[in-house]
Amino acid sequence: MVTAARAMVNCLEAEGIKTVFGYPGAAICPFYDELYNSEIEHILIRQESNGGHAASGYARVSGKPAVCIATSGPGATNLITAIATAYMDSIPIVCITGQVSTDLIGRDVFQEADITGAAEPFVKHSFLVKDANEICTVFKKAFYIAGTGRPGPVLIDVPFDVQLQKGVFEEPRNIEIRSYKPTKSGNKLQIKRVAQAIAAAEKPVICAGGGVFASKAVPQLRAFCEECRIPVVSTMMGISTMPSDHELFFGMVGMHGFESANTAISECDLLILLGARVGDRAVSVHGSFGSGFCLKDTKIVHIDIDPAEIGKNLAATIPVVGDLNYVLEQILQVVQKKSAFDDSPEEWLEYLKQVRADEYQKRNTPELLSSKKGFVNPKAFLYRLNQFLPAGSTVVADVGQNQIWTANHVKFGDGVRFMTSGGMGTMGYSVPAAIGAKKAAPEGEAVAICGDGSFQMQFMELATAIQHKINIKIIIMENRRLGMVRELQTNRYSDRQIAVSLEPTPDFIKIAQAYGINGEVVDDIENANAAIERMFKSTQPYILRVLVDEGERTII
Numbered sequence: 348m349v350t351a352a353r354a355m356v357n358c359l360e361a362e363g364i365k366t367v368f369g370y371p372g373a374a375i376c377p378f379y380d381e382l383y384n385s386e387i388e389h390i391l392i393r394q395e396s397n398g399g400h401a402a403s404g405y406a407r408v409s410g411k412p413a414v415c416i417a418t419s420g421p422g423a424t425n426l427i428t429a430i431a432t433a434y435m436d437s438i439p440i441v442c443i444t445g446q447v448s449t450d451l452i453g454r455d456v457f458q459e460a461d462i463t464g465a466a467e468p469f470v471k472h473s474f475l476v477k478d479a480n481e482i483c484t485v486f487k488k489a490f491y492i493a494g495t496g497r498p499g500p501v502l503i504d505v506p507f508d509v510q511l512q513k514g515v516f517e518e519p520r521n522i523e524i525r526s527y528k529p530t531k532s533g534n535k536l537q538i539k540r541v542a543q544a545i546a547a548a549e550k551p552v553i554c555a556g557g558g559v560f561a562s563k564a565v566p567q568l569r570a571f572c573e574e575c576r577i578p579v580v581s582t583m584m585g586i587s588t589m590p591s592d593h594e595l596f597f598g599m600v601g602m603h604g605f606e607s608a609n610t611a612i613s614e615c616d617l618l619i620l621l622g623a624r625v626g627d628r629a630v631s632v633h634g635s636f637g638s639g640f641c642l643k644d645t646k647i648v649h650i651d652i653d654p655a656e657i658g659k660n661l662a663a664t665i666p667v668v669g670d671l672n673y674v675l676e677q678i679l680q681v682v683q684k685k686s687a688f689d690d691s692p693e694e695w696l697e698y699l700k701q702v703r704a705d706e707y708q709k710r711n712t713p714e715l716l717s718s719k720k721g722f723v724n725p726k727a728f729l730y731r732l733n734q735f736l737p738a739g740s741t742v743v744a745d746v747g748q749n750q751i752w753t754a755n756h757v758k759f760g761d762g763v764r765f766m767t768s769g770g771m772g773t774m775g776y777s778v779p780a781a782i783g784a785k786k787a788a789p790e791g792e793a794v795a796i797c798g799d800g801s802f803q804m805q806f807m808e809l810a811t812a813i814q815h816k817i818n819i820k821i822i823i824m825e826n827r828r829l830g831m832v833r834e835l836q837t838n839r840y841s842d843r844q845i846a847v848s849l850e851p852t853p854d855f856i857k858i859a860q861a862y863g864i865n866g867e868v869v870d871d872i873e874n875a876n877a878a879i880e881r882m883f884k885s886t887q888p889y890i891l892r893v894l895v896d897e898g899e900r901t902i903i
Contacts, residue, residue, distance in 0.1 A: 351479035351509055352377035354516035355443070356385050358486035361518050364414055366390060366405065366786050368398040368779075372418020374458065375445030377510035379416075390786065390815050393807035395422050397779035399429020399500075401811075402440040404783025404793075407766055408741060410563055412439040412493040412501075413783065419445045420458030423504070424465060428773060430500045431469040435770025436584060437561050439498035441489050448508040449477050463504050471499030479512035484519055491522045496529030497653040498561050529652060533669035533677055540665050541619075541648050542681040548617035548646070550695045551577045554600060557584030557769065558622015558651060558671055567675035568621065569593075574682055576692060578699050580608035582623050583750075584769040587759035597699055603751045603902055607703035620649040622671050625660045626770065650674050718872045722896040725749070725824055729756040731875040732822075735883055737792050738762050741784040745777035745797035748830040748901045753796045755902070762791075775804030781819045782812055792820060792883065799825040799849055806855070809862040812888045820882050821866075826895040827852045834901055859890045866890030 349357075355378050359367070368390045371379045382389060392398040398415040406413035417426050423444040433440050446452070447459045463473040472492050474485045482505075489501040545551060559568050565588050572579050572595050579589050580600045589596040598605030600612050612618065649656075649663035650671060657666045667674055709715075710726075718724040729752060736742070738761035744753035750767055759765055766784065768776040777795035785793035797805075802823050812819055824830075833847040859866045869878045869891055882889045 348513045348515055350377065350381065351482045351505070351512050351514065351516070352381045354479075354482045354514075355486065355505070355510070356381045356387070357516070358483055358518060359387060359414060360385065362486070362490050363411070367414040367416055368392050368401040368405070368783065369416030370395050370398060370418070370422060371416075372422050372445060372458070374419035374447060374507050375416060375422075375443070375505075375510075377507065378443070378445070378505070390782070390811060390817075392779065392811050395425035396429045397775070397805060397808050397811075399426050399433065399440060399442065400773075400776050400779035401783035401786075403429065403433050403436075403438045403776075404741075404743065404766065404780030405787040406439050406783075407560070407780075408764065408784045408787035412441050412490050412498075413787075414441050414443065416443045417445070418458070419447055419462075420460045422458075423462035424460050426462075427466055427469065430466050430502065432768050432771040432773045432776065433500040434469040434471070436557060436768065437498045438500070439493040440500045441493050442500060442502045444502065444504045445510070446475070446504045446506040449506045450508070452506065463502060466502055469500070470502050471497075473502040473504065475504045476509055477506065479509050479514055480516075483516050484522075487519050487522050488524065491524070492527065496527070497558075497651075529670070530668050531670045531673045533650070533667045533674040535677075537665060537667045538674070538677045538681060541667060541678055544617055544646055544648060544665060545575055545577070545619075545682065549692055550615045551575070551617040551619065551692065552611045552615040553577050553579045553619045553621060554612065554623050554625070555579055555581045555585035555588045555621050556623025556625075557582070559585055559588045562622060562652065562671035564622075564671035564675055567672060567679070571675050571679055571682075574679060576696065577619070578611055578696060580604075580611050582625070582769070583754055583767065585623065586754055587763060587765040590760040591758040592760055594700075595696070597703055599754055603754070605703075605755070606706045607699055610702050611699055615645055617646045617648065620647065620651070620661070620663075621675075622651055624656055624770070719896050721870055722894050723869055723872050723875065725752045725893070725895050725899060726756050727872050728869070728875050728893055729753065731872070732879055733758040734876070735879045736763060736794070737883065739788070739791035740764070741766060741781070741788065741791060741793045743767065743777045743781045743784060743793065743795045745795070745801040746772045746774045747798045747801060748826075748834070748899070749796050749798045749801070749824045751901045752824070774801040777801065778805045778808045778819070778821060779811075781821075782808060782817050785817050785819050794820045794822065796822045796824065798830060799823055799827065799852060799855070800829045802855065803849075806858060809859060809864055809888065813863050817888070818886060819888050820885075821888070821890045823855055823890065823892050824895050825852065825855070825892055826897045826899065828897045830897070830899070831901060833897070855890065855892050864888045864890060866892060868892045868894065870894040
């Protein structure tokens, strides 16, 4: 006989979990005591929400559910932001929290919080385990639910006394949940309709979302667009599904996107949405945020594993429920058999290529890339970064101006992956997510790009990086302002700036040095190349503090 806490560890080992991110406390100590005897590596983060973000980064790179741990009360409630962030971006994480003993639940005792109730809007499913005999079944279900269908966070809340109960625990080999049966393959009739729509279209466009990554369908996407010669745009979450320099890729769509991508969306006669939620920042039928799209005469194919997303924001002409990995294979089989696809829409492609070329010229004039004395143009800096960014890197953008600069100016090729908090827009995501990404793929570089506002929400995780020898690189775009809010106040509120100044700004290099981390200031674009090269040559965590003028705009 063993304790339920031991069974919990056994369940993680059975799922192949090698690394967990957490912060201990009294209510979860029985579990931690058993973790002591396990080969699972525990990464001690410095704030519970960052444990969730680190698990998110790990899951996105590994393609499998990752684990974060917190204690009861404030430990658990601190996780909510990370849970909501993972939920909005469909990231599979399993969150384990301690809870007060079952006989104390509901009595408002020390560090009691109804975390399953509080997190309910943001989880795919949650479990409050009151019977130790259910532990193995609950864990098996949690990983199954988190990693199948539309991925998402699952919460397991285990009271202190339940962790201590002893028994004979056997993990079920298979899980069958009658009310949960995700669809993998698409309906054959709908697949046929998609193929017919492609054959009839003169101006088709594929819009790739984060679901392409979730379904592990990147190869299928590329095969699909190349076979049919269809141009591809992406949402922010879909960036890096296609190489930036691929002839069929026309950039990120939406309010902060590329003219070539927005032109493709607004002028197409067939829009194929692949695993995209099409939220307000990407495509709006109401023209919000100035997007001005009018898609009423466009045929829309929407392929998603979550039927609730299809038609939610854009009415779908041809809805297809299924896993993109399977559905794209189905479409390719039909397409490859039809001679109707021999006539490629080359005129449409050439038109979009010209728009893209013109836009490139407009975005890369000396005036737009020039830097004021003592400052560095962030766009010019990122172009320099592209020259040194190794293949197989993961670039994690935080939220704010730095996110858009990174999305629009970093070149994603040679297996370089882009990650960010897209749906929730969570500041303080980049550093812990980069830590998770680096643990999942230690052979590649993990680069966090953030602003000085967001960095101050997460710099305690420098301690995590140095303690656990996680060699991440951090680029801080320092403009001493909450830049995107400042820009909003300038443009829409008559420049009445309030609560956006971060001055006096601390010396982030000295802060890094206090943690034992090296770094340097880049205040001249001519010094950028050497600084970037030194950063990537470092075998330790490294910080670049890039000084940016407060007036820099988010987009041109």
